[in-house]
Amino acid sequence: MTITEFIKTDVKAALQAQGKLPYKLTLGAMSEHYKVSLTPVRHAIDELVDEGVIRRKDNGRLELVPDALKGRKVETPAPAAYEKNLEEQIRKDVIARSLQQDTEYLREQATAEKYGAGRTVVRQIFSRLAGAGLIEHVPRCGWRVRAFSEQDMHDYLDIREMLELKALDLARKHFDEDELREMLKTNRPARGSDQSRLDFDLHDYWIERCGNRYIREFFARYSPFYNALFNYAVIDEKVKREMAQEHCEIIECLLERDWKGARQALSNHIRDQREAVSRMIEYLNSNKLAS
CATH class of the missing domain: 1.10.10.10 (Winged helix-like DNA-binding domain superfamily/Winged helix DNA-binding domain)
Known part of the structure; x- marks a missing residue:
């Protein structure tokens, strides 16, 4: 909206x-x-x-105009629905800049004028994006986009894979079969003309239940920036279908208590995200050169 x-x-x-x-x-x-x-x-x-x-x-x-709406059905909009939509637009613009190494400062007034929004709303959105690690505020200069580094991504994924596999091991005794089956419903690869269903919160399930505060703090500190990039990299139905299938494979292994299979499926899934982001960078760069 x-x-x-x-x-x-x-x-x-x-x-x-x-x-x-x-x-x-x-x-x-x-x-x-x-x-x-x-x-x-x-x-x-x-x-x-x-x-x-x-x-x-x-x-x-x-x-x-009196009685202009008589007999019409009018739906009440969700509170701040337009602000949520605006934040999504700005977030996508910021991520695209990050992937293209465009670190030009964002100005509140210019952004507000670009999107037809109020400056106060834009400032609040920038603050939330800064909390997610996508931008940072530089006094008297504006908001600077965090430039994406492919080497940093590889380093992050190396540590993420190690810690997330450890979290999966530690959380075993806290898994609930009904909850896992519910997650299967929210992660479904497409069949026929249907759209794939993909739940990006799946990984939080074992991170939150692992009982290790250092693991939780690592993901709380570093994952928002990369999760935003990875989610943005899901650019087409083919990628969504592949990721949904990988999610389902992990969950099905957990339901069968196939811990080795679950670890391998999770490891493969994390490593595949390197390729998804690399494809996104190529896609953005080719569009930038063409424009």
Whole structure:
């Protein structure tokens, strides 16, 4: 859901539920209420005018159209749905820059204008991305993208494989068969025209249950940055299907108490992520050269 779509839906939901809006029907008041720039507000109003929910008077002022939504079904948007969508867009842009070694500073105002958002919202998103290790704040300069290093990735995966296999061993007695079967449902390779189902939280299952705080602290500190890159590298259905199949293989081995098989499947799965990210780098670089 875009910011414009969120504003439109929220306006209609408020009108249907209360018959009025909790702010003045002006560009400035709506921009302040939704904490966004005037652009998405203006687009939302234009579309609401086209739909007959709002009309422009001869003097240019806006007014609500009584009973315009009578008989219509309006869904209430999830709180901050537009902000979640905005954060995903900015996150993807940051990851692409990281993979392309583009460490140019991000400016809050420029980013806000680019996405038609409020500067406060952008600052909050940048803070969360910094917490995930994707960017860092440099006083008086802005926010700097963390440049991806292929050698760092290989080093991380070496340590990750060793520690995650250890976590898997330590967590054996804490596995629950019903929980494992539930995870099988959330990790399914595609069949026919269906889309693959992939649960990226699978690895947290044994990390959280391993009982070793040093292992947990390692993943809490270093995994957010690389997980974001690995998840971004799942660029097509073929890759998703392969990863879902690998997830299922690990879970099925755990259900059968085939610890050796589970360790081997997990090891293979982690090593395959090197290739996924390498393909992503090649893809981004080829697009950069073509543009």
